[in-house]
Amino acid sequence: MSMYTLLPCPEVTPERKEELHAKYLRERDRRIAEKHNDQYIAAEGKWKDIYEVDPYTPVAPREPITGETDVVILGAGYCGMMVAAQLVKAGIQNFYNVDHGGNFGGTWYWNRYPGIQCDNDSLVYMPLLEETGYMPSKKFADGYEIHDHCQIIADHFGLRDKALFHTLIESLVWDEKANRWNVGTNRGDQIKARFVVLAMGPLNKPKLPGIPGIDKFKGKIFHTARWDYDYTGGEWRNPELTKLKDKKVAIIGTGATAIQVVPYLAKHAGHTYVVQRTPSTIDLRNNQPIDPEWYASQKPGWQQERIKNFHHAAMERLAPKEPDLVVDIWTEISRNVNAELEAEGWPDITPEEFARRREIWDYRVMERLRDRCNIVKDPATAEALKPYYRYLCKRPASNDDYYPAFNQDNVQLIDVAETQGLEALTENGFIHQGKEYECDCIILASGYEVTNDLDRRWGISRIEGVNGLSIYDYWREGFQTFQGMTAHNFPNMFFTGFTQAAANASNSKTFIDQGFHIGYIASEALKRGAVRVEPSAEAQDAYIKHLRSIAVDNSAYVNECTPSYFNNEGDTSKKRHIFGEPWGEGYYAFEAMLEKWRDDGKLAGLTLTTKALEEA
Numbered sequence: 048m049s050m051y052t053l054l055p056c057p058e059v060t061p062e063r064k065e066e067l068h069a070k071y072l073r074e075r076d077r078r079i080a081e082k083h084n085d086q087y088i089a090a091e092g093k094w095k096d097i098y099e100v101d102p103y104t105p106v107a108p109r110e111p112i113t114g115e116t117d118v119v120i121l122g123a124g125y126c127g128m129m130v131a132a133q134l135v136k137a138g139i140q141n142f143y144n145v146d147h148g149g150n151f152g153g154t155w156y157w158n159r160y161p162g163i164q165c166d167n168d169s170l171v172y173m174p175l176l177e178e179t180g181y182m183p184s185k186k187f188a189d190g191y192e193i194h195d196h197c198q199i200i201a202d203h204f205g206l207r208d209k210a211l212f213h214t215l216i217e218s219l220v221w222d223e224k225a226n227r228w229n230v231g232t233n234r235g236d237q238i239k240a241r242f243v244v245l246a247m248g249p250l251n252k253p254k255l256p257g258i259p260g261i262d263k264f265k266g267k268i269f270h271t272a273r274w275d276y277d278y279t280g281g282e283w284r285n286p287e288l289t290k291l292k293d294k295k296v297a298i299i300g301t302g303a304t305a306i307q308v309v310p311y312l313a314k315h316a317g318h319t320y321v322v323q324r325t326p327s328t329i330d331l332r333n334n335q336p337i338d339p340e341w342y343a344s345q346k347p348g349w350q351q352e353r354i355k356n357f358h359h360a361a362m363e364r365l366a367p368k369e370p371d372l373v374v375d376i377w378t379e380i381s382r383n384v385n386a387e388l389e390a391e392g393w394p395d396i397t398p399e400e401f402a403r404r405r406e407i408w409d410y411r412v413m414e415r416l417r418d419r420c421n422i423v424k425d426p427a428t429a430e431a432l433k434p435y436y437r438y439l440c441k442r443p444a445s446n447d448d449y450y451p452a453f454n455q456d457n458v459q460l461i462d463v464a465e466t467q468g469l470e471a472l473t474e475n476g477f478i479h480q481g482k483e484y485e486c487d488c489i490i491l492a493s494g495y496e497v498t499n500d501l502d503r504r505w506g507i508s509r510i511e512g513v514n515g516l517s518i519y520d521y522w523r524e525g526f527q528t529f530q531g532m533t534a535h536n537f538p539n540m541f542f543t544g545f546t547q548a549a550a551n552a553s554n555s556k557t558f559i560d561q562g563f564h565i566g567y568i569a570s571e572a573l574k575r576g577a578v579r580v581e582p583s584a585e586a587q588d589a590y591i592k593h594l595r596s597i598a599v600d601n602s603a604y605v606n607e608c609t610p611s612y613f614n615n616e617g618d619t620s621k622k623r624h625i626f627g628e629p630w631g632e633g634y635y636a637f638e639a640m641l642e643k644w645r646d647d648g649k650l651a652g653l654t655l656t657t658k659a660l661e662e663a
Contacts, residue, residue, distance in 0.1 A: 051386040056411040074435040083618035087254040104149025111235035118142035122246040124153015133562030137570040152197040160274040161286030162307035163190035174555035218509040226578040252496040260472040267488040288315035300492030313452035330376040330445040422450040440608030512537035529582030538581035549637035550626035579656040586652030597631035
């Protein structure tokens with residue numbers, strides 16, 4: 048009996064694989080918009096409130112803050128919280144988390160739409176479970192549970208009195224004489240910080256579809272990241288959308304968010320139009336409660352073991368006889384490859400052979416997922432819902448109620464692949480293939496500024512380092528960093544996320560590890576009396592040269608994907624990528640490199656300036 052849990056997948060012959068590959072390319076080509084990322088518009092002007100106004104928590108008046116602090120962290124979501132927690136562990140207590148939300152949580156503060164859950168295993172995704180002693184309720188935790196756990200983390204590490212909420216950073220300017228960052232905000236704050244950490248996370252700023260006439264619609268319109276329960280009825284923890292019973296509602300987008308929202312609209316709205324450019328892959332959800340006895344039996348270090356196992360299965364390769372601890376859509380392909388190798392007695396195969404087997408299983412799993420669409424009774428709708436692309440070209444989803452919703456008379460799919468979106472919005476609704484569809488409410492499930500230009504994503508007008516150099520100009524043609532977290536010409540500034548570090552299947556793991564490394568450098572600089580720390584130009588150049596020498600070229604795979612934020616909406620001319628320039632040897636090889644660097648204790652590659660040296 049196999050140690051791996053398998054789902055039956057259709058066989059894919061070489062002929063069928065060739066046929067599917069050709070269809071994948073055709074489906075990609077008819078969806079690529081000429082404007083690529085520019086088909087989306089920023090949440091500015093009339094739409095500024097979608098980003099800046101907090102509908103959940105009243106803004107508390109306060110006096111502007113001045114004076115000095117050791118660290119200013121931009122962000123109080125997972126990324127900012129993980130950095131803050133690691134600073135506390137490193138002995139640094141004098142810092143601020145600055146966030147435009149009204150509480151900790153980031154995307155889990157803002158997103159309160161009906162059905163919101165994490166779509167990764169909660170035991171992997173939710174950070175610091177062992178440290179906080181928290182057990183998630185089920186495999187895919189509800190959004191409000193994740194938000195509440197963020198509050199537990201904040202209290203556990205004493206972060207609450209260090210937070211500046213409802214505050215937007217407007218400028219970060221390096222003061223060469225004082226060796227401080229001048230931090231200016233929309234609340235009139237003028238803070239001098241020894242160090243600054245950019246921890247905004249990739250999902251912090253909503254984007255809007257640039258549909259002609261978007262300003263004309265006179266009905267209700269909102270983004271899923273700012274769900275309006277006053278209009279729909281219900282509330283965050285009990286999303287019974289009773290006020291929609293006589294409403295015609297259109298939801299634009301069918302990514303991970305819409306997959307969770309549509310079943311609730313189907314249940315409550317008078318009529319729901321689901322506007323789809325590209326269908327998602329949607330597997331079984333089978334969301335099960337976590338067994339308290341099992342949870343209590345886990346040995347110390349279990350979460351890091353599970354995260355590493357998930358990373359192997361979802362992003363790299365399960366080792367021979369390594370079990371799949373997570374068992375869901377993210378890990379299925381690696382699980383199937385290992386089951387095949389197990390049946391063959393664990394032959395020693397090359398990376399090339401593993402990639403070949405993985406590709407075959409990619410096609411087979413996608414065939415299985417397309418077959419799931421036949422839950423939908425109308426053949427034309429079922430066919431339009433079938434995803435024709437490789438498995439990781441779009442974020443995988445799972446939901447037990449999405450496909451059955453299309454069997455209801457009050458749910459209608461509007462497939463806009465041929466027109467690459469709706470033709471227009473009108474005062475009364477939207478135009479599709481020349482026909483006007485009237486609706487009372489339009490819900491934008493159009494995602495976030497993930498791969499657009501940094502100045503648009505970050506929304507900070509000035510980030511200026513040595514001699515007034517703008518980070519936006521410095522990184523215009525691509526990232527320039529040392530270890531992905533520091534940059535020459537930007538002393539005492541740290542970066543997080545996917546720059547030139549290692550990409551990981553679990554964002555929270557990445558943020559924890561980056562926070563630890565940043566905390567180490569900052570605390571060592573303070574211990575050594577340094578007023579300034581930055582990589583030398585030579586060290587940075589050497590790092591980038593080595594990073595690129597070990598890079599894995601996956602451009603062929605990415606360029607063949609259907610357009611999405613994973614590949615800059617099909618724009619192959621630009622270098623930016625959601626995962627930046629990842630460490631080609633893998634996440635844990637990158638972590639081992641950083642650990643060795645820290646153990647050496649020399650801070651090799653960084654230039655530290657002490658006050659004595661400065662005065663000399």
